[in-house]
Amino acid sequence: MKRMLVQKQKESLQIAVVDQERLFEFYMEKSENAGQLVGSIYKAKVVNVLPGMQAAFVDIGLPKNAFLYIDDVLHPHLEKQSKEKPQINQLLRVGQEITVQVIKEPLGGKGARVTTHFSLPGRFLVYMPIADYVGVSKKVSTESERHRLRVIGEQIRQAEEGVIMRTAAEGECSDSLANDVQFLREVWQRIDGAAHKAAAPALLHREADLVHRLVRDLLTSAIDEVWIDDLAAYEQTEAMMHQMAKAMLPKLRQFEKHGNAASLFHQYRIREQLHEAFERRYRLKSGGYLVWDQTEALTVIDVNTGKFVGTSDLEDTVFRTNLEAAEQIARLLRIRDVGGIIIVDFIDMDKEEHRDQVMQLLERLVRSDRTKCQVVGWTRLGLLEMTRKKVREQSSYSGGS
Structure with a gap:
């Protein structure tokens, strides 16, 4: 079961996404930050x-x-x-x-x-006032649905407007999409009106806070439950879901702590999983391990067999370690929110088919990353090169309750 856990503390709001109680995504916004800068x-x-x-x-x-x-x-x-x-x-x-x-x-x-290429994200689409084209998310599953969304996009946009249909638009009726674009069009008109009156420098539009982005960007059909431990955050989320994602309301749950009962994050071992994820050396279940070294623009990940000796031959041991490493690297990149160039030093494999399978696994896993991520390929030195879009300072974790 895939759950979204929202925990409010005095200084921050934190969101963890777990699948079968295993952490896959983590977001945190400090209370004094009224939303991120990107999008403002x-x-x-x-x-x-x-x-x-x-x-x-x-x-x-x-x-x-x-x-x-x-x-x-x-x-x-x-x-x-x-x-x-x-x-x-x-x-x-x-x-x-x-x-x-x-x-x-x-x-x-x-x-x-x-x-100056403006874009305003909604629940189902991204509105661009001067882009003059219709795009559809590559994650929309079928070509027939992609075609349907393109046709609707052409019908609901005006003049030089552009729209990109998000994955959440899949299966949505034209009225819902038209309402989304009309709401965003009105937001843009208010921004444009304010721009004509304001003297620079001036903030015209602030990107939404984390609770708003939770409903707009993170809440998909893949999420089975949303648990929130703070009444105010619960009520804010419920109101936004009424407005933007009413069909998802049955998934919303309020977590109430009674007496000495464990907190929401403690119940799902979020702190322990975060601590492990941000260690320089990350241990694999097989006994192998990853070593992470980072600069401002480059992350290097070294894969080692460690105590894993396998059961048959060396090539099989190396291959299975690399497959496990690829799975964890894709997960940890999201939790750490790593950006820039990523170089992975997998253990040398003799068989070309094994190299191909490791790269294909990594390519498949990063497709579910909300941040644009590309597996470039193997270098001449046998290193795997990747890139992940960098839009903010890399996440860090220093503990806490």
């Missing part, structure tokens, strides 16, 4: 234009200026972009005020990355 929209002022980098720095009111690249200034529909890109100083000038959206959180000493 600002009225910005251009403070520096760099033709040599085809980029500009803009002030959105944060300590560090945000970075705006030429491709994020040009029209988002690729067919409307000329092959020869203009110089950035032909499009922007110092002191100019523009509206931008955050697409990458500030990382380390770098400011946020922003774009």
